[in-house]
Amino acid sequence: MNRDSDIPEDLLLRLLLEPLSADDSPSGTRFFPAADADTAKPAGAENLPTPTVYPGSETSTPAPAPSEDAALNANYTPVFDSGDLSTVQPHFEALLKRRLRQEISHRPPLFPWEKGLQDYPDALRPSAASVWLDHLKNLSVPGDVPEDVLADLLNQCQQIAQDIRQTGRRLVAAVEGLFPDQPQTLEYIAGLVARPAYRSAQTESLAQVDYTTASTQQQVALAMLAAQGIFEALSLTVGPTTPTQTQTWLTAFGVLTVQAAYAGAENQLEVKAVLPTDGSLTLVSLGETAGSERSTPGELVLRLTTQPGAVHRLDVSLGQTQVAPLSFQVMIAER
Secondary structure, X not given: OOOHHHOOHHHHHHHHHOOOOOOOOOOOOOOOOOOOOOOOOOOOHHHOOOOXXXXXXXXXXXXXXXXXXXXHHHOOOOOOOHHHHHHHHHHHHHHHXXXXXXXXXXXXXXXXXXXXXXXXXXXXXXXHHHOOHHHHHOOOOOOOOOHHHHHHHHHHHHHHOOOOOOHHHHHHHHHOOOOOOOXXXXXXXXXXXXXXXXXXXXXXXXXOOOHHHOOHHHHHHHHHHHHHHHHHHOEEEEOOOOOEEEEEEXXXXXXXXXXXXXXXXXXXXXXXXXXXXXXXXXXXXXXXXXXXXXXOOEXXXXXXXXXXXXXXXXXEEEOOOOOOOEEEEEEEOOO
């Protein structure tokens, strides 16, 4: 093993004065020798002896010339040029969308309440609770009665129409669920509302009243006026002097038209309905029921043998909805 003193001095000088190669440069900015590094010599270097080349040292790889490195840097083309974003970004987005479509087609996302794939209709049908309420909003009733009150009144009026004929009792039965602790007030105001003169006179004064801020007596009057309007809209009376009568009802699907006609010579009742959508009719009489349905909008006709004084119930269902049908009362006047 050679000691440090055995290394020739001219080899040590060569290692000290030779420029660093690219592989020997530290990490960070790459070191390049000056352009005149081949000709520049340190002060006093002209008096130094010419280095001796020892056998085997000529096989070592020399450092690349500065001119070659400069040429390599000048010809270097980066893989990605930030100036090409306008070209690269649309292509990347297209690839991403294609990949997302493939993933969704194989594993469609589900809503939190879904356990598997479900088919939904292209258009939502009106909710069951709102099918019949559009007409109630157009009742000529002052006070802007809330929708939930109108819905309760519609339900009550249909239930009691067949059982109670007297007007005052009907009005009390229709609204007593809204005012359970006001029996005397209900009786008194029902007697007033049943009079046509009261209704025409009070409509103007109650027009300035808001139902939600009105007094109890005013609310009772407004509710009974609305109930009276519902009874009238759901009633058809025909007989020898009035052989036909027509009622219309605005639904969430469109206008429903119902016409009753009475032929006294044959004692025959004919009910004709024009439905705004698919639906059915059921005409109920004592001991007899007739029904018809259709899957598209259009006309349905039912006929029954009847007699003066009879009262029939006509049920109309629309749109396959899970809601009670709209019930009309068809009465045959005796004269």
